Amino acid sequence: MTIEIRPIQEAELPGWIDCVSTGFLERPAIDLIVDEVRTHWDLGRTLAAVDGGRIVGTARTWPTELTVPGNARVTAGALTGVTVRPTHRRRGLLRGMLAAMHAAARDRGEMATLLYASEYPIYGRFGYGPATQTCGWSVDLTTTGFHDAAGGRSGTIDLVPVDEQAIDPIRDVFEAWRRIQPGEIWRRPITWRSDLGLAGAAWGDAPWKGFVAVHRDDAGTIDGYVRYHADAKWEHRQPRHALIVDELHGLTGEAQVALWRFVASVDLARSIRAERRSPADRLPWLLTNARAAETFEAGDSLWVTLHDIAAALETRTYERSGSLVLEVLVRDAGEDDAAAGRVRVALDASPDGARAVETERAADLTIDGGALGAAYLGGTRLRDAVLARGWDEHRPGALAEADALLASREPPWCTTSF
Numbered sequence: 001m002t003i004e005i006r007p008i009q010e011a012e013l014p015g016w017i018d019c020v021s022t023g024f025l026e027r028p029a030i031d032l033i034v035d036e037v038r039t040h041w042d043l044g045r046t047l048a049a050v051d052g053g054r055i056v057g058t059a060r061t062w063p064t065e066l067t068v069p070g071n072a073r074v075t076a077g078a079l080t081g082v083t084v085r086p087t088h089r090r091r092g093l094l095r096g097m098l099a100a101m102h103a104a105a106r107d108r109g110e111m112a113t114l115l116y117a118s119e120y121p122i123y124g125r126f127g128y129g130p131a132t133q134t135c136g137w138s139v140d141l142t143t144t145g146f147h148d149a150a151g152g153r154s155g156t157i158d159l160v161p162v163d164e165q166a167i168d169p170i171r172d173v174f175e176a177w178r179r180i181q182p183g184e185i186w187r188r189p190i191t192w193r194s195d196l197g198l199a200g201a202a203w204g205d206a207p208w209k210g211f212v213a214v215h216r217d218d219a220g221t222i223d224g225y226v227r228y229h230a231d232a233k234w235e236h237r238q239p240r241h242a243l244i245v246d247e248l249h250g251l252t253g254e255a256q257v258a259l260w261r262f263v264a265s266v267d268l269a270r271s272i273r274a275e276r277r278s279p280a281d282r283l284p285w286l287l288t289n290a291r292a293a294e295t296f297e298a299g300d301s302l303w304v305t306l307h308d309i310a311a312a313l314e315t316r317t318y319e320r321s322g323s324l325v326l327e328v329l330v331r332d333a334g335e336d337d338a339a340a341g342r343v344r345v346a347l348d349a350s351p352d353g354a355r356a357v358e359t360e361r362a363a364d365l366t367i368d369g370g371a372l373g374a375a376y377l378g379g380t381r382l383r384d385a386v387l388a389r390g391w392d393e394h395r396p397g398a399l400a401e402a403d404a405l406l407a408s409r410e411p412p413w414c415t416t417s418f
Contacts, residue, residue, distance in 0.1 A: 003088075004050045005057075005096045008043055015055040016048055023058070023083025024118075032202035040190050045077070047100060049084070049093045056085040057093040059101055062418075065186045066112060066304075067178055069378045069408045070317025077105050078185065078418050079115040098126045099332045102307060111308045111315070112373075114185065116417060120300065127331040128303040129374025129385055132183045132412045135279045135298035139272040141264055144292035150285075152257030155217045166212055167192045170225040173214075177249045183302060183377050183412025191416065195227065195246070210246065213262060215255045224250030226259045230269070239267075245274035247415060257286060276301075278413040302414040304373040310345045312376065313356040321350035322405040324398055327363035328372055329389075340369075349405060365398040367391045378408025 008016055013034045021028050042062065049057030061077035068074055079101065084093045105113050117123050117130075146152070160166050171192055178184035194200035197208035210229030214222045226249075231242040243266055250256035260283065263272060274283070279298055284290035306312045309328055323346075330341035346359040371385035382403040393399050 003056070003091070003093065003096075005047065005093075005100050006050065008046050008048045008055070010038060010043060012048065012055060013038060013043075016046065016058055019048070019055045019085055020058045020081045020083045022085060026204065028204040029202060036199065036202045040188070045104070047097055049088070049097060051088065056088040057097055058083045059097045061101060061105070061113065062188060063108075063110070064114070064188075066114060067180070067182050067184050068312075068316040068376070069182050069410075069412075070315075071180050071182070072315045072317075073179070074111040074312055074315050075109060076112040076114050076185070077101075077108075077110050079113050080418050082115075082118075094122075095126070095334045102127075102305075102332045106307050109308075111312045112304055112306050112376075115303050117300065117303055123303055124370045124388055125331065125335045126333075127305040127329075127369035127373065129305070129370040129372070129376075129380065130300035130302075131304040131374050131377045131380055132301040132414050133279050133299065133379065134276055134301035134414075135295040137272075137274045137277050137281060137283050138294050138296055139264070139274075139283070139287070140292045141270055141272065144287045144289035146257075146261055146264070146286055147288055150257050151254050152259075152261045152286075154254055155215055155223075155258055157213050157215050157258060157262045159211060159213050162196055162210070162212055164193075164198065166196060169214060169222050170212065170227075173222060173225055173249055173251060176251055178416075181413060182408070182410065183379070183414045185302075185414060185416050187416050191418070208246070210244075213259070215250060215258050215262075217252075217255070223252055224248075224255030224259050226263055228263055231273075232268075240270050241268045242271045242273050243269040245272060247276070248274065249415075256282075260286060276415045276417065278411060280411045280413075302412075304376055305369060306373055306376060309343050309369075309372070310356040310358050313345060313347050313349075314354050316354070316376070316378075317351070318349040318354055318405055319351060319408060320405055322401050323348045324364040324395075324401055324405075325359060325361050326372070326402065327366040328369050329366070330369050342366075347405075362394065363392075364395040365391065365393055365402055367402075375403075375406045377412035378406060379411040382406050 017030045046060040048055045059082045065073040066076045201207045215224035227246045233240040284293040327344045347356045368389040374380040374385035375382035
């Protein structure tokens with residue numbers, strides 16, 4: 001029987017949740033999840049592969065915005081819940097679902113699709129590339145303090161009740177911050193509620209239980225916040241707690257340092273573990289003993305594929321000047337080069353602005369769409385990203401020129417998981 005790929009109906013939500021939980025080797029309370037997600041999922045963006053009436057593959061997206069170099073924002077879809085039942089692997093279901101997803105994204109006018117890869121080797125075959133990096137930072141508080149010159153002494157810090165009223169002020173800070181941070185994305189209302197432990201328990205994980213502190217500047221305006229909880233530990237009747245920083249954002253360097261000073265001063269804490277931070281974080285430079293700060297679980301974070309390549313390239317800014325014709329292999333349906341589309345874009349860019357249009361002119365450089373997705377936000381070097389699937393340089397020096405043109409001084413960073 002032919003396997004059908006289509007959006008689901010509300011009555012099919014239990015089967016969709018059962019399939020996705022099977023794919024991720026989980027056994028949650030499906031009925032509770034259905035009751036929760038039906039209030040905020042767009043079923044038109046919730047795709048299934050259906051075999052004889054049974055859902056055997058899943059994928060869905062939700063709409064968001066991605067901040068790009070220069071702080072403009074592009075429309076994007078956040079792809080998640082991608083699974084295939086173990087009984088139906090190697091039948092082209094993933095290829096079919098992603099091709100349908102990409103076609104729908106183009107129809108909606110979305111410039112990009114974003115994802116977090118559960119397994120690294122999968123998504124490069126379909127034109128995605130790792131565009132941001134992430135890591136955690138641990139700090140041994142027993143061996144360091146903060147430099148006086150680092151600042152963070154002005155303003156005030158207050159703990160706020162963790163309830164629905166806490167969402168608006170910290171969301172306002174995040175919204176201002178994500179608009180000036182390339183790589184960051186808009187967050188759904190359900191994400192804010194889940195992050196504060198007010199929703200999401202149906203999936204089986206224990207609800208978040210912790211604390212929220214806000215920083216106010218000298219005028220009393222909230223310009224930063226930290227969300228944290230503790231991993232309690234006692235040794236020889238002495239506190240050895242780890243303070244887990246779930247999220248810390250400040251609109252100024254002063255607010256950021258003040259919040260770091262605050263979490264480092266919490267009683268009973270002997271260490272900090274900060275999640276989803278940037279490898280380029282300034283944290284070690286704030287400390288009198290920079291070796292007290294170490295990274296953990298460093299690696300790829302947000303993956304990007306571009307759908308409207310010309311518009312996406314024209315939307316971001318460039319720190320250098322250059323002009324070239326890029327030919328991009330668009331892989332909606334897997335690795336086969338013969339099945340890949342080819343888009344040629346003439347890009348003329350400088351710090352004063354950019355112009356990118358599709359063209360019939362001869363290409364200077366042919367690259368894979370995944371390499372362009374990886375390099376698009378400026379944090380991954382194109383010269384490195386092309387190594388996965390190769391490149392064709394039709395004009396000497398074109399790869400070096402494109403590599404320099406796409407690179408940015410400030411690395412992109414995304415703190416929003418999905």
